Amino acid sequence: NKGHYEHYMQKEIHEQPESLTTTMRGRLIRRGSSKSKSVLLGGLKDHLKTIRRSRRIVFIGCGTSYNAALAARPILEELSGIPVSMEIASDLLDRQGPIYREDTAVFVSQSGETADTLLALQYALENGALCVGITNTVGSAIARKTHCGIHINAGAEIGVASTKAYTSQIVVMAMLALAIGGDTISNQARREAIVDGLYDLPNKVREVLKLDQEMKDLAQLLIAEQSLLVFGRSYNYATALEGALKVKEVALMHSEGILAGEMKHGPLALVDENLPIVVIATRDACFSKQQSVIQQLHARKGRLIVMCSKGDATSVCPGESCRSIEVPQVEDCLQPVINVVPLQLLAYHLTVLRGFNVDQPRNLAKSTVIK
Numbered sequence: 465n466k467g468h469y470e471h472y473m474q475k476e477i478h479e480q481p482e483s484l485t486t487t488m489r490g491r492l493i494r495r496g497s498s499k500s501k502s503v504l505l506g507g508l509k510d511h512l513k514t515i516r517r518s519r520r521i522v523f524i525g526c527g528t529s530y531n532a533a534l535a536a537r538p539i540l541e542e543l544s545g546i547p548v549s550m551e552i553a554s555d556l557l558d559r560q561g562p563i564y565r566e567d568t569a570v571f572v573s574q575s576g577e578t579a580d581t582l583l584a585l586q587y588a589l590e591n592g593a594l595c596v597g598i599t600n601t602v603g604s605a606i607a608r609k610t611h612c613g614i615h616i617n618a619g620a621e622i623g624v625a626s627t628k629a630y631t632s633q634i635v636v637m638a639m640l641a642l643a644i645g646g647d648t649i650s651n652q653a654r655r656e657a658i659v660d661g662l663y664d665l666p667n668k669v670r671e672v673l674k675l676d677q678e679m680k681d682l683a684q685l686l687i688a689e690q691s692l693l694v695f696g697r698s699y700n701y702a703t704a705l706e707g708a709l710k711v712k713e714v715a716l717m718h719s720e721g722i723l724a725g726e727m728k729h730g731p732l733a734l735v736d737e738n739l740p741i742v743v744i745a746t747r748d749a750c751f752s753k754q755q756s757v758i759q760q761l762h763a764r765k766g767r768l769i770v771m772c773s774k775g776d777a778t779s780v781c782p783g784e785s786c787r788s789i790e791v792p793q794v795e796d797c798l799q800p801v802i803n804v805v806p807l808q809l810l811a812y813h814l815t816v817l818r819g820f821n822v823d824q825p826r827n828l829a830k831s832t833v834i835k
C-alpha cells in the first residue's frame with residue numbers, strides 16, 4: 465500500500481524517520497545522566513566475547529548493503545580497535561579470498577536471500593569463521609544460516625532501489641560498533657554522544673526530508689545530463705557510492721561515486737564546465753581537505769553542487785555558479801544517514817522527470833536468489 469504516495473520508493477524515502485525509530489526500538493539504553501548509555505542487541509549477546517577476540521571483522525554484501533557496511537566501517541574500527549575489511553560477495557568468491565577461524569564475518573543483506581551473499585556465507589562457514597547476519601527479513605536464508613545476527617526491522621521494502629533499508633543498516637552497524645566496543649572508560653564520551661545522536665536521528669531525518677522540493681528543482685536542472693559525479697571521503701565515501709548507485713539504477717544516468725582523496729589520480733581529468741559534480745563537504749575531521757578539493761575543482765571550472773552543514777553554504781561555495789545543499793549536522797559517524805537522503809530524493813525526482821519506472825528499474829530485480 466503506497467498510501468498517498470505515487471511510488472514505493474518515494475514512500476520508503478519519506479518513512480525513514482519511522483523506519484529508523486523501529487530499527488532502534490528497545491535497543492538503546494539511556495539510564496539518566498550519571499549511568500552509562502549503551503546498546504542492547506539481543507541476537508548478539510552470547511557471541512560478543514568471541515567477536516571481541518576475533519582477529520578481523522569482514523563485512524560482506526552486494527550493492528546498497530555493501531555501501532551501508534562501508535559507511536559503518538570507520539566507527540567499527542574506532543570503537544572496536546579490530547581491523548575491518550570489506551568484501552563484495554562475488555569478488556570474495558571469485559578470488560576464494562582468505563577467511564579464517566579467527567575472523568568474524570558479517571553478512572549484510574536487505575532481503576537475506578541474495579545469491580552471491582549466501583554463497584559467500586557458505587564459504588565462510590566452511591572456513592570456520594563466526595558468521596553474523598544483518599538482514600531485514602526474519603526467517604530469510606542468511607538469517608537462518610548465520611550463527612547470530614541483528615534484524616534491521618525497517619519494515620518491508622518494495623522499491624527495487626533500497627532506501628530505508630540502507631539508513632537502517634547503517635544504524636544497526638553503528639549499534640554493532642557500540643556493542644563490540646563495550647563500556648570502556650576511554651570511549652565513554654564518544655559512546656554517549658553516539659547514543660544521544662541515535663535518539664535524535666529520526667528528527668534530523670525529518671528535517672532533511674524538507675529538501676524534497678529543492679531536490680526536485682535540482683533534478684529539473686540535471687534532467688538532460690549524461691553523467692553525474694559524486695565526491696566523498698571518510699564517513700561519506702559510502703554516501704558518494706550510494707548516491708551514485710541510486711542515480712544509476714533508477715534514473716538510468718551514468719553516475720560515479722569517487723573517493724575524493726583519489727581525485728588527482730584520474731578523476732580530475734574529467735572536470736570541465738559541463739559535467740555536474742556533487743561534493744559532500746559536511747563537517748567532520750576531513751572538512752578542510754574537502755574544502756581544498758572544492759577549490760581545486762573550482763579552479764578547473766567544475767560545475768559544483770556542494771553538500772554542506774547548515775550555515776556553511778556561503779563559506780564553502782566558491783562562486784556564484786556553485787549550488788549548495790545544506791543539511792543538519794549530526795555526530796560524524798551518523799552523518800551518512802542524513803547525507804544520503806537528499807541524494808535519494810534527487811535520484812527519485814530525476815527518474816520521474818526522465819519518465820522511467822522508479823519502483824522497477826530496467827533489468828534489475830529486488831533480490832537475486834539462487835535458482
Ligand code: BG6
Nearest residue numbers: 526527528529573574575578626
Ligand atoms: C540487487 C538490488 O539485486 O541486490 C540492490 O537491485 C541491492 O538494490 C542488492 O542493494 C543487494 O540486495 P540485498 O537484499 O542483499 O541487500
